[in-house]
Amino acid sequence: MATCPILDGCYxxxxxxxxxxxxxxxxxxxxxxxxxxxxxxxTNSIFIGQVVV
Incomplete structure (x- = not known):
């Protein structure tokens, strides 16, 4: 599943x-x-990153 949290309902x-x-x-x-x-x-204050668990 993929989502764009900043856009409501965008998944x-x-x-x-x-x-x-x-x-x-x-x-x-x-x-x-x-x-x-x-x-x-x-979106100027959005941090984009990846976490590997």
Whole structure:
């Protein structure tokens, strides 16, 4: 499962990690299409990282 927490309801899944990543790119694009310009969240203070357990 892949999600974009900054965009409410923006999530997807895939049979593989690569497929889920491709799907979330498409889901993000679709979610952004539905937002007005002033509704797009500010992402300047977002930390992006990966944790391996």
């Amino acid at each position: 997807t899944q895939g049979k593989t990690v690569d497929e889920a990543l491709e799907n979330i790119k498409e889901a993000i694009a679709l979610c952004l299409e539905d937002l007005k310009e002033d509704e797009i969240p500010d």
